[in-house]
Amino acid sequence: MITPRTAKQCGKADYGWLQARYTFSFGHYFDPKLLGYASLRVLNQEVLAPGASFQPRTYPKVDILNLILEGEAGYRDSEGNHVQARAGEALLLSTQPGISYSEHNLSKDKSLTRLQIWLDACPERENALLQKIDIANVARQLIASPDGSKGSLQLRQQVWLYHIELEKGEELSFELHGPRAYLQSIHGTVHAVTHTEEQEGLTCGDGAFIRDEANITLVADTPLRALLIDLPV
Template sequence: MITTRTASQCGKADFGWLQARYTFSFGHYFDPKLLGYASLRVLNQEVLAPGASFQPRSYPKVDILNLILEGEAEYRDSDGNHVQAKAGEALLIATQPGVSYSEHNLSKDHSLTRMQLWLDACPERENPLMQKVSLDNVATQLLASPDGSNGSLMLRQQVWIHNIDIAKGEQLNFQLHGPRAYLQSIHGTVHAQCVQKEQQSLTCGDGAFIRDEANITLVADTPLRALLIDLPV
């Protein structure tokens, strides 16, 4: 089963220095039916104005994945760790109790656009505090996984995140690890096919809940950039 969540259905915010779209309940946006999906707690697309910052704050024990779409950001924690990430890179932060984290748009002239995901972390597992990977110019890249396979970022959870970048008319098939996944269109239009021949079309900014499908085929109706988040747990 595939259930679409369109961009127009998502929560929104415009604070001047920050424009945001929230897939799940976040900040002032609250929907008791959308508190997350499996271990996926947050999926936001946010635009920070030139020179804007998120001031230091603490988090629950989650893995925070920042996929930089435009611009360059710097991330710091209260233990003195810091890292920069730019468009075409993804950064994973393994949050720690008692530590606060900040984010800064390094440009004084250009906005910073990124996707941010929070994933519940297994309580007994620890990974490197900050990991970064560059996106390859390939149709599909394993961006994050439980074991860091194929050079991917290593998560503290049984989740596989795929970055998809394909031309119009191209298609990809994915074998899923379990009964749940989430598909997010970043740019472009795609339709998803499953065994029952069901099709759902997603356009820019739309997402879709995927349930009880062993595999799924994605067909790009336009040039497509998307994320497929495989969430068996």
């Protein structure tokens, strides 16, 4: 079963220095039916104005994946660690209790646009505090996984996250690890096909809940950039 979650249905915020779209309950936006999906807790697209910052804050024990779409970001924690990430890179923060983290748009004249994903972390697992990889110009790239396979970022959870780039008319098939997945269009229009149904196209910013499907095929109706988050747990 495929259930769309369109960009128009998502929560929104505009604080001047920050414009955001929230797939799940976050900040001032609250929907008791949308507190997350399996181990996926947050999926935000946010635009920070030139020079804007998120001030230091602590987090629950989650893995925070930032996919930088435009601009360059700087991240610091209260332990003195810092890293920069720019468009075309993905950064993973393995948050720790009692440690605060801040984020900054390093440009004084350009906006910073990124997707941010929070995944519940298994309490007994510990990974490197900071990990970063380049997003390749390929149809399918595994960018995060439980074991860091194929050069991916290593998560503290049983989740596989794919970055997808397709030309119009191209298609990709996936064998899912379990009963749940989430599809997010970043740019372009895509429709998903399973053995039971064919979903109408999802366009830029739209997402879809995928339930109880062992396999799924994605077909690009336009040039496409998307994420597929395989969430068996």
